[in-house]
Amino acid sequence: MQKDIGRLYICATPIGNLEDITLRVLRILDEVELIAAEDTRRTRKLLNHYEIHKPLISYHEHNEISRTLELIDKLKSGVDIALVSDAGTPGISDPGQEIIRQAIEAEIPVIPIPGPTAVVAALTAAGFPTDAFAFWGFGPRNRRRKRLFIKDISKWPHTAVLYEAPHRLLDTLQVIYDIMPKRPLAVCRELTKIHEEIIRGLPGEIIDHFTADAPRGECVLVLAPFTPGLSSTEQDIAQQKLTPSALSEAVLELMGQGVDKRTAIKQVAEALGISRRTVYQAAIDIPATGHKEP
Numbered sequence: 001m002q003k004d005i006g007r008l009y010i011c012a013t014p015i016g017n018l019e020d021i022t023l024r025v026l027r028i029l030d031e032v033e034l035i036a037a038e039d040t041r042r043t044r045k046l047l048n049h050y051e052i053h054k055p056l057i058s059y060h061e062h063n064e065i066s067r068t069l070e071l072i073d074k075l076k077s078g079v080d081i082a083l084v085s086d087a088g089t090p091g092i093s094d095p096g097q098e099i100i101r102q103a104i105e106a107e108i109p110v111i112p113i114p115g116p117t118a119v120v121a122a123l124t125a126a127g128f129p130t131d132a133f134a135f136w137g138f139g140p141r142n143r144r145r146k147r148l149f150i151k152d153i154s155k156w157p158h159t160a161v162l163y164e165a166p167h168r169l170l171d172t173l174q175v176i177y178d179i180m181p182k183r184p185l186a187v188c189r190e191l192t193k194i195h196e197e198i199i200r201g202l203p204g205e206i207i208d209h210f211t212a213d214a215p216r217g218e219c220v221l222v223l224a225p226f227t228p229g230l231s232s233t234e235q236d237i238a239q240q241k242l243t244p245s246a247l248s249e250a251v252l253e254l255m256g257q258g259v260d261k262r263t264a265i266k267q268v269a270e271a272l273g274i275s276r277r278t279v280y281q282a283a284i285d286i287p288a289t290g291h292k293e294p
């Protein structure tokens with residue numbers, strides 16, 4: 001039976017590991033009449049893996065405008081459509097915004113089916129505060145504009161997450177080093193894949209790592225937040241203290257002085273003006289006795 005109006009489902013798909021797909025996404029992909037995919041061949045492989053056989057239509061940055069008109073007409077005529085991108089969540093540095101915007105305008109139900117996205121995977125694994133963060137997507141390629149972009153990021157009091165292509169990573173790290181050499185950061189590479197790698201350290205250390213071993217695959221940069229109101233020396237110290245290993249050491253040190261773990265976490269968080277949750281996460285491997293597992 002044809003419905004009055006269709007629904008647009010925003011479906012998150014894996015960013016590497018094919019197991020990272022929700023049961024709900026699989027059900028919706030199996031139920032809709034049409035799947036709009038950034039790369040139909042790539043999505044076909046995913047669908048074949050899950051034995052889902054549905055018509056696919058391409059929806060990518062080069063046909064986003066014209067294809068949106070066509071898809072909105074179908075939605076208006078009662079067709080349910082699932083929107084997927086090559087990896088992760090559609091609309092996050094991927095096509096999707098245009099059809100979502102026009103669907104809302106046309107009062108078509110837009111239903112998010114959440115799942116993987118590299119920004120959240122990297123943010124949570126980096127170990128910096130997650131209570132507030134800013135996602136900056138891909139920065140400019142032009143060196144001068146990139147410098148302005150990184151300068152802007154350097155002043156924000158929130159953890160910053162950036163996407164970067166592997167062949168531009170070293171150049172971007174160099175700009176970060178020039179502007180904020182003491183800012184702890186993490187590079188999360190090939191998340192959920194066989195060669196997953198998370199490198200944490202100061203910009204200089206990370207540059208050394210990737211100079212010795214050229215970055216390959218997809219990567220996300222996560223930068224510790226700027227702490228306003230401190231002198232530049234205090235700023236450097238606070239930023240260094242924010243690394244998960246430094247936080248966990250600080251907790252251990254207090255515990256070595258006879259303070260219980262809970263109180264130690266509270267004291268470290270208060271001393272640095274950061275959330276207890278951040279310190280708790282950094283110290284998660286420390287047992288209540290204060291001796292780390294070998």
Ligand code: SAM
Pocket residue numbers: 015016085087088089090091092093094116117118119162163164165188189190191192193218219220
């Ligand atoms: N829509 C995707 C999402 O939700 O994350 C992002 C697509 S964007 C075109 C591709 C960028 O996302 C890559 O250049 C990289 O910065 C990041 N990315 C995607 N998958 C990744 C992975 N498995 N590991 C690390 N970064 C990844």
